[in-house]
Amino acid sequence: MNAHRWIQYFENHRHHHAAESYAWDTPLPDPARRNIQALAASLAIFQLGESGGGTRLLRYARRLAGQDPGFSGYERAVGLFVSEEHAHAALLKQMVHRLGGTILTKQWSNSIFRTIRSALGLEFNVQVLLSAELIARAYYGLLSRQAPDPVIRATCLRITRDEAGHIAFHADFFRDRLAASPVWRALLWRVQFHALFRLAGAVVWWDHGPALRACGISQSMFHQKALRASTAFLGAVATSRRVGSIQSATEFTC
Numbered sequence: 001m002n003a004h005r006w007i008q009y010f011e012n013h014r015h016h017h018a019a020e021s022y023a024w025d026t027p028l029p030d031p032a033r034r035n036i037q038a039l040a041a042s043l044a045i046f047q048l049g050e051s052g053g054g055t056r057l058l059r060y061a062r063r064l065a066g067q068d069p070g071f072s073g074y075e076r077a078v079g080l081f082v083s084e085e086h087a088h089a090a091l092l093k094q095m096v097h098r099l100g101g102t103i104l105t106k107q108w109s110n111s112i113f114r115t116i117r118s119a120l121g122l123e124f125n126v127q128v129l130l131s132a133e134l135i136a137r138a139y140y141g142l143l144s145r146q147a148p149d150p151v152i153r154a155t156c157l158r159i160t161r162d163e164a165g166h167i168a169f170h171a172d173f174f175r176d177r178l179a180a181s182p183v184w185r186a187l188l189w190r191v192q193f194h195a196l197f198r199l200a201g202a203v204v205w206w207d208h209g210p211a212l213r214a215c216g217i218s219q220s221m222f223h224q225k226a227l228r229a230s231t232a233f234l235g236a237v238a239t240s241r242r243v244g245s246i247q248s249a250t251e252f253t254c
């Protein structure tokens with residue numbers, strides 16, 4: 001994995017985003033609408049999810065980089081990735097406040113994701129994180145078109161593009177990890193990943209479906225979008241191509 005290219009990628013991103021601003025003070029189209037209230041509650045859950053400290057992930061990255069020279073620089077790249085997620089948390093906080101919602105400190109589906117990540121080992125931690133990224137890619141992507149407020153749509157579009165980069169970053173990681181595994185094990189990994197990803201998608205729809213539906217997003221739209229992101233990810237992991245993987249961030253953008 002060429003972690004040093006990812007370090008450059010995330011640093012360039014941070015520089016680029018520093019010049020961006022959003023019209024938080026412009027009036028909402030119709031603050032009393034039910035879909036805006038439901039969306040605020042849903043975004044507050046994603047805000048909580050994006051606020052994680054990344055301590056376990058960074059510990060795993062440090063250990064891996066120490067064991068395998070192929071992952072040199074991975075810890076620094078993960079640190080920059082976590083910072084970009086925290087920038088999303090800050091944007092989501094602004095979105096929730098704009099829509100009149102309340103910032104959360106605890107929530108059941110977020111707690112489930114965190115418990116699973118903690119309980120099943122560090123590499124599995126990255127896989128659960130990846131499932132959340134693919135679902136986030138679908139969620140923000142759909143809201144970038146369907147949210148009932150142009151400021152929310154613009155902010156979701158920025159996050160969607162970042163998430164596409166995150167998925168490419170994780171694809172690079174898993175491509176190298178799976179390349180070192182026997183074929184049967186890599187195949188088994190894909191089967192279990194697909195099953196767990198579908199389960200995670202069902203849980204997220206159960207939690208966020210009412211808010212998405214209120215924005216005109218159906219269950220099939222959500223699942224199709226998530227499935228497309230997952231299929232693109234598995235396709236990218238299967239390829240033997242390593243050079244140019246950063247450019248492959250565009251594969252996850254639509």
Ligand SMILES: [Fe+2]
Pocket residue numbers: 050084085088136159163
């Ligand atoms: Fe994010």
Ligand SMILES: [Fe+2]
Pocket residue numbers: 085133136162163166
């Ligand atoms: Fe992300």
